[in-house]
Amino acid sequence: MEAASENKRVAFVTGATSGLGLAISRSLIDIGFIVYGAGRRKPPLDLPDNYVYVQTDVALDESVNKSRDFVLSQQSHIDLLVCAAGFGISGSIEDTPIDSAIDQFNVNFFGVARVVCAFLPGMREQGRGRIIIIGSIAGKTGMPFQAYYSASKFALEGFVESLRYEVRRFNIEACIVEPGDFKTGFTGSRQKIIAPESPYYNQFERVISVQEHDEIHGLDPAKLGERIARLAVSKRLPARLTIGPLFERLAVWIRRILPDAWFEAFYRMYYHL
Numbered sequence: 001m002e003a004a005s006e007n008k009r010v011a012f013v014t015g016a017t018s019g020l021g022l023a024i025s026r027s028l029i030d031i032g033f034i035v036y037g038a039g040r041r042k043p044p045l046d047l048p049d050n051y052v053y054v055q056t057d058v059a060l061d062e063s064v065n066k067s068r069d070f071v072l073s074q075q076s077h078i079d080l081l082v083c084a085a086g087f088g089i090s091g092s093i094e095d096t097p098i099d100s101a102i103d104q105f106n107v108n109f110f111g112v113a114r115v116v117c118a119f120l121p122g123m124r125e126q127g128r129g130r131i132i133i134i135g136s137i138a139g140k141t142g143m144p145f146q147a148y149y150s151a152s153k154f155a156l157e158g159f160v161e162s163l164r165y166e167v168r169r170f171n172i173e174a175c176i177v178e179p180g181d182f183k184t185g186f187t188g189s190r191q192k193i194i195a196p197e198s199p200y201y202n203q204f205e206r207v208i209s210v211q212e213h214d215e216i217h218g219l220d221p222a223k224l225g226e227r228i229a230r231l232a233v234s235k236r237l238p239a240r241l242t243i244g245p246l247f248e249r250l251a252v253w254i255r256r257i258l259p260d261a262w263f264e265a266f267y268r269m270y271y272h273l
């Protein structure tokens with residue numbers, strides 16, 4: 001276990017047991033950070049000494065606060081928070097029980113809010129800090145049959161915009177990163193809420209197969225990890241950064257300039273709706 005260090009930069013990364021959060025952790029360690037990696041499952045065994053696993057469920061206040069206390073008992077400061085914990089549910093709005101939607105928000109949105117609120121007092125007291133939130137391209141444009149996932153990521157966009165105004169005077173910066181498709185455990189962990197008798201069944205199957213194809217052929221998470229590590233030590237954090245395959249970054253840009261009806265027609269064609 002890492003001893004307290006005045007000199008090393010310290011990061012707390014959620015979702016650090018898999019996929020993007022794990023890749024971000026590795027890249028931060030490569031540039032000299034001590035990473036406290038949070039998740040419910042144990043991370044892979046091949047991680048360097050500067051990765052300290054902290055078992056955390058971001059859906060629970062006590063778990064997040066306990067992890068924060070553990071980090072601050074070992075380290076005199078915290079330089080960076082990266083909130084990457086998340087998962088996806090899919091299914092039609094009509095078929096999705098509200099309890100499932102609440103679970104989705106409890107991790108993807110309130111999980112971020114819990115972690116940010118847990119670490120903000122320490123950052124304010126030390127007079128500096130950086131917060132990077134992993135949103136999604138699905139938080140810029142609603143994805144068919146992923147309404148609650150998209151909504152949780154749209155919510156993070158507003159959260160980060162508001163946060164930036166509030167914490168600026170304490171020398172704390174925040175940024176939302178909007179990834180496109182990266183090949184991670186995300187596809188395998190997705191909860192699918194659909195039954196063969198659903199009136200949406202055929203449409204759902206067509207759309208989800210396109211979405212999963214794009215995810216499985218997505219970019220290497222290491223690319224995102226390296227980009228976030230550079231961002232973490234850059235002069236200033238931008239409000240947002242979209243990272244992903246060119247086609248998906250273009251779609252976000254086109255979404256801004258095309259009339260809604262045209263963009264919807266493009267998505268209907270792309271997803272065979």
Ligand SMILES: NC(=O)c1ccc[n+]([C@@H]2O[C@H](COP(=O)([O-])OP(=O)(O)OC[C@H]3O[C@@H](n4cnc5c(N)ncnc54)[C@H](OP(=O)(O)O)[C@@H]3O)[C@@H](O)[C@H]2O)c1
Pocket residue numbers: 014015016017018019020021038039040041042056057058059084085086087107134135136137178179180181182183184185186187189215218
């Ligand atoms: N992959 C993509 O293409 C993509 C695109 C856009 C955005 N994103 C976002 O990137 C983030 C990471 O996803 P990923 O692609 O890396 O998927 P992943 O490989 O499935 O990793 C998800 C991570 O979130 C953690 N997590 C989930 N629920 C949690 C909870 N209740 N408490 C604590 N940790 C929890 C998991 O840890 P445990 O299971 O150990 O708890 C795991 O480390 C998500 O927010 C996702 O929405 C991914």
